[in-house]
Each structure stands twice: as C-alpha cells, then as structure tokens.
Amino acid sequence: MQNMIVRTFMCVKVLKTGNLFKVKKKGEKEESSFYDMEAYFHCYFFENKLLKHLEFQIPAAMLEMEAQDLSDDADYAAASQEGMLSSKKSSFSDLENAEIVYLKEKVTINPTQYAADRISGKLKLIKQDSSLFMTWMPYKSRISNARLSERDKSLYTIKPVSFTDIQSIRVHTPKIGWQYAVVILSSGLAYPPLYFYNGGVQEFLATIKQHVYIVRSSENTNLFHINNFEDPLQFDKISLVWGKPRQSPLQLEEWGMFLDAEGRVVSPSDLKKRIFYGGVDHSLRKEIWKFLLGFYAYDSTYTQRRYLSTIKKSEYETLKNEWQSISISTEQSIKETQFKETKFLIDKDVVRTDRMLPFYEGDENENVNILRDILMTYSFYNFEIGYCQGMNDFLSPILYVMEDESEAFWCFVYLMERFGPNFKHDQSGMKFQFFALSKLMEILDKPLHDYFEENNCLNYLFCFRWILVQFKREFEYEEIMRLWEILWTHYPSEHLHLYICIAILKTHRIKIMGELMDFDTLFKYINELSCHIDLDSVLSYSEALCMSAGKNGAAAIPPGTPPVVA
Amino acid sequence: MAAYRADDDYDYLFKLVLIGDSGVGKSNLLSRFAKNEFNLESKSTIGVEFATRSIRVDDKIVKAQIWDTAGQERYRAITSAYYRGAVGALLVYDTSRHVTFENVERWLKELRAHTDSNIVIMLVGNKADLRHLRAVPTEEAKAFAEKENTYFMETSALEALNVETAFTEVLTQIHHVVSRKALDAGDDPLGLPKGQTINVGSKDDVSAVKKVGCCSA
Numbered sequence: 092m093q094n095m096i097v098r099t100f101m102c103v104k105v106l107k108t109g110n111l112f113k114v115k116k117k118g119e120k121e122e123s124s125f126y127d128m129e130a131y132f133h134c135y136f137f138e139n140k141l142l143k144h145l146e147f148q149i150p151a152a153m154l155e156m157e158a159q160d161l162s163d164d165a166d167y168a169a170a171s172q173e174g175m176l177s178s179k180k181s182s183f184s185d186l187e188n189a190e191i192v193y194l195k196e197k198v199t200i201n202p203t204q205y206a207a208d209r210i211s212g213k214l215k216l217i218k219q220d221s222s223l224f225m226t227w228m229p230y231k232s233r234i235s236n237a238r239l240s241e242r243d244k245s246l247y248t249i250k251p252v253s254f255t256d257i258q259s260i261r262v263h264t265p266k267i268g269w270q271y272a273v274v275i276l277s278s279g280l281a282y283p284p285l286y287f288y289n290g291g292v293q294e295f296l297a298t299i300k301q302h303v304y305i306v307r308s309s310e311n312t313n314l315f316h317i318n319n320f321e322d323p324l325q326f327d328k329i330s331l332v333w334g335k336p337r338q339s340p341l342q343l344e345e346w347g348m349f350l351d352a353e354g355r356v357v358s359p360s361d362l363k364k365r366i367f368y369g370g371v372d373h374s375l376r377k378e379i380w381k382f383l384l385g386f387y388a389y390d391s392t393y394t395q396r397r398y399l400s401t402i403k404k405s406e407y408e409t410l411k412n413e414w415q416s417i418s419i420s421t422e423q424s425i426k427e428t429q430f431k432e433t434k435f436l437i438d439k440d441v442v443r444t445d446r447m448l449p450f451y452e453g454d455e456n457e458n459v460n461i462l463r464d465i466l467m468t469y470s471f472y473n474f475e476i477g478y479c480q481g482m483n484d485f486l487s488p489i490l491y492v493m494e495d496e497s498e499a500f501w502c503f504v505y506l507m508e509r510f511g512p513n514f515k516h517d518q519s520g521m522k523f524q525f526f527a528l529s530k531l532m533e534i535l536d537k538p539l540h541d542y543f544e545e546n547n548c549l550n551y552l553f554c555f556r557w558i559l560v561q562f563k564r565e566f567e568y569e570e571i572m573r574l575w576e577i578l579w580t581h582y583p584s585e586h587l588h589l590y591i592c593i594a595i596l597k598t599h600r601i602k603i604m605g606e607l608m609d610f611d612t613l614f615k616y617i618n619e620l621s622c623h624i625d626l627d628s629v630l631s632y633s634e635a636l637c638m639s640a641g642k643n644g645a646a647a648i649p650p651g652t653p654p655v656v657a
Numbered sequence: 658m659a660a661y662r663a664d665d666d667y668d669y670l671f672k673l674v675l676i677g678d679s680g681v682g683k684s685n686l687l688s689r690f691a692k693n694e695f696n697l698e699s700k701s702t703i704g705v706e707f708a709t710r711s712i713r714v715d716d717k718i719v720k721a722q723i724w725d726t727a728g729q730e731r732y733r734a735i736t737s738a739y740y741r742g743a744v745g746a747l748l749v750y751d752t753s754r755h756v757t758f759e760n761v762e763r764w765l766k767e768l769r770a771h772t773d774s775n776i777v778i779m780l781v782g783n784k785a786d787l788r789h790l791r792a793v794p795t796e797e798a799k800a801f802a803e804k805e806n807t808y809f810m811e812t813s814a815l816e817a818l819n820v821e822t823a824f825t826e827v828l829t830q831i832h833h834v835v836s837r838k839a840l841d842a843g844d845d846p847l848g849l850p851k852g853q854t855i856n857v858g859s860k861d862d863v864s865a866v867k868k869v870g871c872c873s874a
Contacts, residue, residue, distance in 0.1 A: 436729070439680040439701075446698035480679065480701050480729045516731060552738055555704040564703060611672065611742060615707045615722070 189219040193298040198227060199286040200247050210247060214285060216298055217251065223302040224251040225274065227285065249274075249282055254303045257317045262292050264313075272296075279639070310537065337627050338369030340573075346375055354393035356382065362389075363580035370573040376492045383579040384505040385657075386498070400498065407497040411464060414471045433478045437466045444483045448568060450491050462486060465500045472504065479514035482507070484563040488572050509654035513559050523652040524558050525551045528589050530647035534640050535593055539600050548610050553617040554592050561588060565621045574626060583637050585656050586648050590633035590640070595624060598632070667711050667720035671831050672742050673824075676764050677749035678757040679728035682783040685814040686749065687725045690824045695814055702727045705739050712825060714832045721745075721828055733767065740771040744834070745778070745827045750798075752782040752811060753790035758798065765805060777830040779808035781823055786813040 193216035200210045212229040227249035252274075261273040263284075270292040271284040287295070296315065299305055308314035349362045356362055359382075371379050381387040386403075387396050417430060441462040445451050451458050465486060470478040486503050493499040512520025528551045532540040543549050556564055561578065563571055578588055596603070599620070608616060637644060675683040684702055688694045691708035702725055711720040724743070726736045740746075748764050750757040761780065768778065780802045782793060795811060802809035808826060812819040 436679065443698050443700055445700075479731050480727065481703055483701070484703075514731065518731070518734060521735075550738065552704075552735065555735060559703055564700070611722075614705070618705070618707055 189217045189224075192216050192218045192223075192302065193295065195287065195291050195295065197289055199288055200227075200229075200283045201286065202247065202283070209286075212248075214295070216295075216302075218302060223254045223299070225249065225254065225257070226251045227282075247283065252276070254299070254317055259308075259317055260296070260299070260305075260315045261311075262296065262313050262315070264292050336368075337631065338365075340369050340373075341365055341371040341375060341379075343372070343375060346371070346379070354396070355391065356389040359389040360582075363582045367577055367580045367582040370576050373492075373569075373572070376572065376576070377494070377498075380489070380492055380576065380579075381498070381502060383576060384502045385508075386501050386505055403501050404497040407468070407500050410472055411468045414467055429477070433470050434467065436480070437463055437470070437478050437483075440480060440483045441466065445487045445568070448491070451487070458490065461496050461499070462490060465490065465496060465503060468500060469503060469507070473507065473511065476507070476511050476514050481560045482514065484560040485510065488563075488568065488575065491568075492572065508657065510561065512651075512653045512655060520653045521555070521558060523649055524589065525554070527586065527648040527652050528554060528558075528592055531589055531593055531640060531644055532596070534643050534647060535636055536597055536600065539597065539604065542604050546609055546613075548613055551592075553610075553614045554596075556618075557592055557595075558588065562591070565624055566626060567622065570626050574630075577630065581654075581656065583634060584645065585654055586652065587633055587637060588654075589648070590637045590644075591629055593636055594629050594632040595620065597636075598629070665720075666718065668717040669719045669832065669835065671719060671721050671744050671828060673721055673723045673745040673747065673827065674740055674743045674768075675723060675725045675747050675749060676736065676768060677728055677747075677781075678751070678754075678760050678764075679730075681728065681749045681751040681754075681757050682814050683728065683747075683749050684725050686747070686781070686783060686812065686820055686823075687723055689814045689817055689820045691723070693817070695817075704732075704735070710824075712828060714825070714829050717832065719828050719832060721824065737767055737771045740768060743772055744776060745831045746772070746776060747779050747781050747823065747827060748807070749781045749783050750793065751784050752793045752798075753784050753787040755792040758782075758793045761801070765807075775834050777808070777827055777834065778805075779810060779823060779827050780805075782809075782811040783814060785811040785818060786816045 195214045197211050198214040200212070202208050202210065210229045212227050214227045215225070217224045217226065229248060256277050257274060258277045259275045261275065262270070264270045270287045270290055272287070272292050272295060273281050273284050275281040296305070303317060306316050308316055349356055349358070351357055366379070366383070382389055387399070391399070414430070441459050444462060462483065466478055466482060469482070485506055486499065489502050489506065490499040493502060512523070529540070529549055532543070562574060566574060584590065603613060603616070675687055677683055679701070684699055684706065685695050687708050688696065688699070691710045704727060706725045707722065708725065709720060709722050711718050713719070724739050726739055746768055748761060748768065750761050765778070768776070780798060782795070782798050799809055808830065810819050810823045810826070812823055814820055
C-alpha cells in the first residue's frame with residue numbers, strides 16, 4: 092500500500108498507510124506507528140516542552156478528511172511557500188485582487204529552545220474581496236551555519252489561511268517578556284506561537300477586528316473567538332464543523348468483504364468503524380449483532396459459530412426448564428415469594444412492551460410469550476439482578492432481530508453484562524453515568540454545566556430514561572436498532588451514549604438557558620423531546636464532542652461506568 | 658369574562674404526583690383524566706411521564722401538572738426526587754392485589770418525608786371494576802385513610818369511574834389550602850403583592866404560581 096502524507100506539521104511528518112498512521116520526527120530515522128492519531132498528538136505535543144503551552148486536539152476524522160496526497164515534502168514546502176496549496180474551504184489563488192491590510196516584520200517562530208534557531212518572518216493580513224487571510228513567510232537565511240536548513244524553515248510557512256478556518260487566537264501580552272499570539276484553526280490545530288519581539292499584538296488584533304467578527308472569551312481574557320461557538324446565538328455552527336458524513340447501511344456484498352474464506356472477520360476495528368458511520372442493513376442484523384454483542388467471536392469461523400449456536404441452544408433449554416419446573420412443583424422453593432413477584436412483574440410488562448409493532452401485537456401473540464420466557468430465564472440465570480423494568484425494552488429489539496429464542500437470550504445476556512449495572516438495587520450503574528455526564532458537561536459546555544448547577548439540576552435525573560434504556564423510548568423502532576448497533580461498536584468511545592446526552596442537551600441549550608428553565612420545567616421539556624430528536628445529526632455532533640473532549644473526556648468517566656467492557 | 662381561554666391561561670399551576678406500586682394503573686388514571694384514554698398495552702413508565710389538564714375550581718382556572726412516576730421498588734430512591742414542590746399526591750393501589758395496599762404505608766412515609774406537611778394526599782383504590790377479584794375491602798382502605806388523614810376514593814380508569822372526581826377533589830382541596838394561605842398573607846401588614854408566587858409551604862420551591870392574567874383586576 093502507498094504511503095500517503097497526511098500532514099507535515101512542525102517537525103513531524105504524518106504518513107498514512109491503510110489505517111495505520113506513521114509519524115516521522117525530524118532528525119529521527121525510525122518511523123513510529125500509531126493507529127490513533129489523536130492519542131499520538133496528545134502525547135507528543137504534551138511531552139514536548141517547547142510546545143507545552145499549545146493545546147492540540149486533532150480529530151482523526153478531520154485528518155482524513157483533509158488528507159492530501161503529497162508525495163514529497165520538499166515539493167510540498169516549495170509549493171506552500173508559493174501559496175500554491177490552497178485550502179479546501181477557502182480559495183486564495185489570485186493575489187492581484189488582494190490588499191495587504193496589515194504587515195509586520197520580524198515576527199518570529201521558535202522551533203527549538205535555541206535562540207539561534209529562531210526563524211523570523213513577515214506576518215501579513217490580506218484582504219481579498221470580503222475575505223480575510225493570514226500568512227507568515229520566513230525570511231531567507233543570511234547565516235550559513237544555521238542549525239535549521241532552508242527546507243526546514245519553509246515547513247513552518249503559513250500559507251494563506253482564511254479566517255473562516257480560524258477558530259480563535261490566544262494572545263499573551265505580558266508586562267515583562269515577549270508578546271506572542273497562537274492562531275488556532277477550526278480543526279483544533281494550532282500554528283506555533285508567533286512572537287512579536289517588537290510588540291504589535293494589539294494592533295494585529297485590532298486589524299482583524301475591522302474585518303471579521305471577533306469576541307473576547309468570557310472565561311479567558313487572553314482568548315479571542317473568531318467563529319464564536321461559545322456564543323449561544325452562533326452555537327449551531329459547531330455541528331457543521333465536525334463529524335464525518337454518515338454513510339448508508341452496510342449491505343451484504345460489502346459485509347462479505349470483511350470476512351475471510353472461513354468466515355472470520357479480518358479487521359474487527361475496520362468493521363466497527365464502518366458500522367459506526369452507517370449501521371447495517373436490517374437483513375444483516377441477525378448475524379452482525381451477535382458479533383457486536385460478543386456472542387460470536389470476531390475470529391470464529393462459520394463452522395465454529397454453527398457449533399456454538401447448537402450448544403448454546405441446549406444450554407438455554409436447560410436453564411429454562413429449571414424455572415419452569417419450579418412453577419409446576421407445589422411451591423416449596425425458598426425463592427417462592429421472589430419467584431412469584433418476578434413472574435407477576437414480567438407478566439405485567441411483556442403485555443405492554445412494544446405492542447404497537449406487528450411483531451408483538453394482538454392477543455395470544457407467541458412472541459410476547461417468548462419475551463416472558465427469556466426474561467424469566469434471565470432472572471434465574473442472573474439471580475442477583477433478577478428482573479427490572481426496562482429490561483423488557485432492551486430485549487424487545489433483540490428478539491425482533493434474532494427471531495430465535497435461544498439466540499435472543501444469549502445476546503440479551505451479553506447486553507446485560509454491559510448494562511446490567513443500570514438495574515442494580517443500589518442504582519450504582521446509573522449514578523456512575525450521571526457523575527460522568529456532569530464531568531463531561533463541565534468539559535464540553537461549562538456555561539450550561541454552571542446553569543445546571545445553579546438550578547439544582549446537576550443530578551442529571553432528566554437523563555434517567557435516556558441512559559437506563561439507551562434511548563429506547565426516545566426514537567422510533569428502526570432508529571433505535573440503528574443507534575444501538577452504532578453504540579455497540581464502541582467507536583469512537585464505548586461511552587458515546589453519554590456524549591449523545593451532551594449533544595442533545597447542547598442542541599437545546601439556548602432554549603434551556605434562555606427560558607431560565609428550572610428542574611421541573613427542564614424535566615418536562617426533556618421528556619417531551621421523545622421522538623423529536625434527529626438521530627443522524629445527534630450522532631455527528633456527539634462524535635465531534637467525543638473527539639473534542641479527547642483524553643480529558645475519557646479521563647472524566649470513572650472506571651466501571653456502564654457499559655462495562657470485559 | 659371571555660368565553661375562550663387559551664391553554665396557558667390559568668390562575669394556578671399545581672404540581673401533583675401519582676405514586677404507588679408498579680402495575681396499579683397510575684398511567685391509565687392519568688391518561689383517562691388528561692386525554693380520556695385508556696390503553697391496557699401502554700408502556701410501563703420509566704422515570705416519570707407528564708400530563709397537564711386545566712379545570713375550573715370555584716371561579717378559578719387551575720392547571721394541574723401531573724407527574725406520573727415509575728412504580729417499581731428499585732426506582733424508589735429516584736422517584737422521591739420527583740416529589741419536590743408537589744402540592745398534591747394520588748397514592749394508588751390495586752383493589753384486586755392486597756400487596757399493593759400493604760405497600761401504601763411505605764409510599765406514604767416516603768411522600769411525607771419529601772414534601773411539605775400541607776400536601777393534599779388522596780388514597781386511590783384503582784381497578785374497582787374487577788369486582789370478582791376484589792382483595793382490599795373498601796372499609797379497610799377507608800379506615801386506613803381516616804387514620805392517616807388522607808382523602809380516599811375508589812376508581813376505575815377502565816370504566817372512567819370516579820377518575821374525574823378524584824383529581825378534581827384533590828385540586829379543589831389544594832385550591833382551598835392556597836386560598837387560606839393567601840388569606841393569611843392578606844392579614845399580614847406587609848401583604849403579598851398580587852401575582853406573586855404563593856408557597857404552600859416548602860422553603861424555596863415554587864409550589865403554586867398565581868399568574869397575573871390579562872383580565873385580572
């Protein structure tokens with residue numbers, strides 16, 4: 092497979108071969124391989140003392156979207172110096188119409204800690220038609236023994252970048268010491284700090300202000316938003332920034348390509364990623380859900396799977412006979428009371444589980460009886476958790492897809508391994524998730540988090556139903572099957588459902604905060620969103636939020652938070 | 658007085674909670690009252706569901722915001738969080754299942770622990786239509802209600818028996834409590850400005866809101 096240069100940035104070159112990212116640092120012969128670009132950038136840049144004041148958040152999806160086939164970085168450098176590489180979003184091709192509105196000489200980049208390595212250059216703001224662009228070009232070196240070659244220097248060149256692609260500018264104007272500005276792109280990438288050794292940061296900002304909408308951050312006085320996503324009025328724009336386009340569901344032919352001759356899934360991670368972006372066709376669900384839920388191992392063969400189904404079927408029959416024989420015998424069991432109570436609850440709940448669906452509708456519906464038998468068997472199989480309302484909601488789509496009692500039972504067992512803690516007597520699973528939700532909100536939308544805090548809504552009880560049954564009551568049946576298979580991929584996070592909660596709440600933040608909703612009003616409002624949530628946009632948004640929270644997000648979720656992954 | 662009243666044109670907004678064991682018919686009592694509907698196959702409640710309906714009490718329009726809660730024991734700890742600010746409660750049991758009546762005492766204890774002492778409570782024996790299956794005698798429930806100082810009524814959501822009466826009675830009693838409060842406030846030399854929030858009791862929760870209507874004097 093061909094190496095593809097994804098990005099040449101600072102002193103690293105990022106190459107992509109298939110799904111593998113390779114990173115080559117300047118001066119190192121060895122390439123390091125990473126599957127997870129984001130993880131790489133975090134560890135590299137955070138370790139690098141020179142760049143410690145920069146914050147990098149690079150969604151892998153973004154990198155791929157912007158992938159350009161650049162075969163040689165020398166050519167790339169030359170091209171970028173001449174402004175030939177135009178950004179996808181903005182075209183800056185014709186300099187003749189352009190007007191230089193700001194020019195600052197001796198604006199410097201410090202690639203290393205050595206003063207001798209400083210690269211000075213010319214910072215320009217260029218107005219073309221109604222757009223504003225920024226460029227920085229290094230001077231040609233006059234010192235021959237410089238540690239950095241001309242080619243190295245040119246790598247730092249800032250080709251004309253449109254302000255529509257710039258998210259914010261962070262400035263540092265200390266009383267003592269040098270002023271500098273960090274330009275952060277919408278993608279989360281940042282250019283190296285531009286040092287203004289002769290001052291002029293304020294003038295730079297003032298010029299920008301004349302041409303684009305710029306506001307000072309309410310939280311950080313050194314931060315200026317260009318595309319101000321913090322501003323509720325402009326908020327919806329953020330959903331346009333990230334999130335890879337969703338695809339159509341995985342079809343039979345494409346599914347076949349994920350399997351080897353004996354039926355093993357060649358690359359489970361590729362498969363999961365594919366499913367994340369489009370789900371699977373309904374006809375494939377019966378097979379693929381068994382992988383996603385862990386009933387089938389990805390490296391199992393057709394033969395092994397057939398064998399597994401057979402033995403699991405008889406195992407299920409044995410389990411089922413256990414409790415059925417209790418009901419026949421004359422009530423001597425110690426567990427008699429609990430058995431009767433459980434049976435009553437289950438009997439009551441199965442007749443009110445998705446009965447509008449043809450599959451479950453009508454009197455004497457056999458599928459309703461199967462729901463009951465599976466739930467009864469499960470309450471014996473996992474006596475500690477037993478039966479709890481909401482489990483019926485989890486089981487219903489599984490039985491609908493499997494159309495097989497034993498397979499539905501085992502898939503349900505695996506699903507309950509992940510979400511069983513939701514039904515624990517002490518509600519610990521739910522509490523973990525509420526806690527994580529609060530932490531994630533603090534990271535991803537501090538103002539909304541603070542609003543909830545002020546209004547005694549931090550317990551996130553209004554998300555109870557969302558979390559307990561994984562949005563089962565919020566979407567149509569077809570949509571819930573789609574959402575679940577996407578969540579079960581655990582891509583890009585096994586806790587994506589929490590980011591979905593955040594995404595929905597953030598989508599309604601203007602209304603929530605604008606109308607000063609209290610706990611009761613908010614609760615009612617959230618409840619009434621049921622069946623009015625756009626699945627695809629919420630998925631894209633939550634993906635973006637997950638990427639943007641990055642490692643901080645993952646760290647905010649305590650270990651043991653459902654779904655529990657073995 | 659105009660003949661037409663908009664949906665959000667009301668004098669009082671009262672929060673009621675529906676509590677009681679799973680499967681006693683809380684959601685159907687609510688849908689009977691709010692939409693005049695009954696559905697044996699309606700989904701079990703997870704967390705809480707809402708419905709509102711405005712009725713006339715004395716000469717006022719009272720809007721009831723009813724919180725229909727999940728009954729299963731495992732969710733009780735969470736259910737109590739919904740009680741905050743409630744001024745009325747319908748504590749429902751199933752007349753055909755004695756165990757649901759036995760649990761009423763616990764529900765009551767929890768309710769009282771989380772709400773103001775002025776809360777209006779009605780014990781409701783639902784499914785009165787299942788005459789051949791009756792397990793809780795009316796007298797037993799009545800005696801309990803008297804002892805506990807709550808209102809009492811037997812209903813059938815299926816037959817639409819006493820449902821309207823039960824809700825109306827609770828709302829009327831709340832209105833009386835509120836009017837008394839307002840009157841007490843009126844005796845206060847400082848008075849209570851018209852249109853201000855009236856608290857039935859609890860410290861800082863908005864329990865009953867008197868709206869300043871366009872036609873109020």
